[in-house]
């Protein structure tokens with residue numbers, strides 16, 4: 413009989429353990445009530461606006477590795493401390509330092525005109541005086557890919573694809589390839605340079621910069637974007653049937669390596685300080701504007717959300733960590749450094765979300781979590797519903813936390829309304845006046861609500877090394 417009893421107990425223990433592992437994650441009513449108060453308080457809180465106004469005004473453009481890189485990090489670290497964060501640290505991030513000095517583009521013939529132009533980030537410069545050649549135009553990147561050396565040898569390639577606006581930003585994905593890989597495609601046919609229509613949904617005479625990448629096996633040619641208005645002008649001139657000769661002069665290039673840093677602030681958890689909810693944005697920006705919407709807003713939203721949680725009478729059970737990422741713009745260097753530094757802590761990263769799509773209202777929540785955590789997501793959704801947030805899908809990308817997601821961290825994407833975002837993105841128009849304080853506060857309310865509820869959740873969201881692998885395959 414003792415043997416039978418032992419077997420019975422053993423099977424009871426095993427089934428209890430199995431239950432513990434698959435028990436649905438949920439949030440206690442008392443924590444839901446606190447989240448509702450946080451939400452309502454955040455809707456009337458000006459902390460995020462003050463942060464992004466301060467960052468835009470006191471620092472301004474934050475080109476990675478540029479003169480403001482260290483100043484911006486010092487500024488954010490000081491702000492974390494002033495806002496009562498328990499711990500402020502930084503983690504080094506190395507990357508090539510790209511420098512922009514000047515750029516100039518003009519049509520030389522048949523009708524001379526100056527064009528508003530910006531070098532693309534990462535581009536090599538031209539020889540002094542620039543390169544001058546006839547323009548060969550393509551409507552799309554695919555059309556350029558189908559070109560020939562006979563067409564492009566010693567010419568300047570031009571891609572004229574005009575991206576449309578969209579609420580979820582999917583049209584950016586359709587357009588951005590021309591900027592990222594266009595130079596190497598054109599160079600493979602012997603082109604001397606590439607000029608593209610700006611990747612933007614506006615019709616302003618302000619060019620949009622942004623990163624480009626060279627294929628290491630192909631010669632590096634200068635790459636620049638002209639404003640949408642100038643693209644219209646150039647295209648109209650091309651319809652007149654005479655060769656259009658362009659001069660492009662770029663003084664820019666990569667100068668050695670720079671060591672920046674991710675700046676991290678924490679509201680330390682009271683029960684499980686080693687378990688973290690990670691939120692954040694990227695601190696670097698392109699240089700023509702003041703980096704208010706890309707991504708001062710994301711840094712401000714997440715700092716303000718964590719600050720509000722830190723103002724509660726009691727610390728949350730788990731730690732709320734805010735990461736102000738280094739150099740996202742040139743290729744997610746900060747994100748990759750973070751994922752490398754924390755690769756052995758995937759399971760301790762309960763869930764993560766980055767804000768990097770401007771300052772428009774959040775309208776959709778997509779959750780990449782284990783099935784047993786979907787009930788907790790429903791609870792979060794119930795608190796967010798009055799803020800007009802809808803439930804999106806079960807796959808999430810995570811932005812700068814995507815590299816952690818690829819290692820198995822659960823992710824929540826809080827999709828913002830980006831209908832206007834690409835009118836200003838990466839231009840001199842990325843400035844404070846584009847931010848609606850009420851929409852910004854709604855973002856803070858969503859982040860504060862969600863981060864608090866996740867920090868208090870009974871159970872986890874499925875983060876563990878290798879989790880969500882099938883989701884990656886579907887992307």
Ligand SMILES: [Zn+2]
Nearest residue numbers: 694706707768
């Ligand atoms: Zn960004």
